[in-house]
Amino acid sequence: MKVYRDKDADIPILREKSLAVVGYGNQGSAFAKNLRDSGLNVSVALPESSRTIPTAISDGFPVISNDDVHRADIILMMLPDHLHGEFCSAHLDRRLNKGQCLVFAHGYSIHFGLVSPPNGILCSLVAPHGPGRDLRTKYVNGEGISCFVAAHPEKSTSSLKIAVAIAHAIGCTRIGAFKTTFAHETLGDLFGEQALLCGGLTHLTMAVFDTLVKNGIPAENAFLETAHQLEMLAGLIRKHGISGMLDRISRTAQFGTVIAESLFANKKLKTDLQKLFDDVASGRFTDRWSAEHRAGYPKIREFKRRVNSSRFEKTSRKMRKILPDESK
16 A cells, blocks of 8 residues: 655645635644645635634634635535535536546545536545544644545546645645545445444443443443443554554453454354445445435434433443543
8 A cells, every 4th residue: 555755745736726625623624724834825615604604713714605615726625524415516516627626534425426526627535544633733743643545536646646735734644644545435434433433332332331230240340341441452452453452461351352252253243244334335324324414313313312311321421520531
């Protein structure tokens, strides 16, 4: 896999360009600030009704209307993915000129056809491996987080050069910008979130917690033995790999890992994971997500309600008041 560093980026190609960041949420504000602090000409595009206009102005950005965003040379789409199609239809379709560039922080809307740039419009992907808060904090501290970069279509060298230059401007090439494709980033991101990082972690954590409590372990103990230690173990795996993590835990924990293999490395789980991946790759998840959005997010609201009323979450709230915030 090709990895781009600071020395590989052609920042001058951005110097004479006008950049418009569409949206000023967690990721959009971080992109905008880092790009500006790298000496680029950045404005923020927001609807007139947006509550974040005062914040963007206070942060020193010129704010333009969504109807004027098509005038920018490089347009960074920092709205939620499922809104990209609506935005482009309303504000960009038939208003862009050859050579303008659309930049995405996730390949979702391009891969699944929510946005279909016409011929002559460049399309780049810059997908940081972390939230906007980390992207900004690391940049300010002279550090960075890694990211994916890609071009659409894949053979577009101009789109890729812009992606790498923007990755440099937001601090990602300090660590590494990994070349990929829109398809691979999209499928990997969605499946990884559902199977492990968000869905898998959430449901397994709560299931283990509930099993401990059901068997007489106090809820506070169960929390400290599960959720409280996740960050430490994830950090060991990220830094040292699974083998290195095993070398840094007790022999008892190592043997417990061996015994637990039969629970997870079985045919049924592999079959279920493949079904989950197929659901993502086929577009079925996208269809269901679009329907959920149109309906006003009823399933998300119901799931959050159940989580908030769960024994785990009640214990989590209690323990957060007792334990210091170690992330500070």
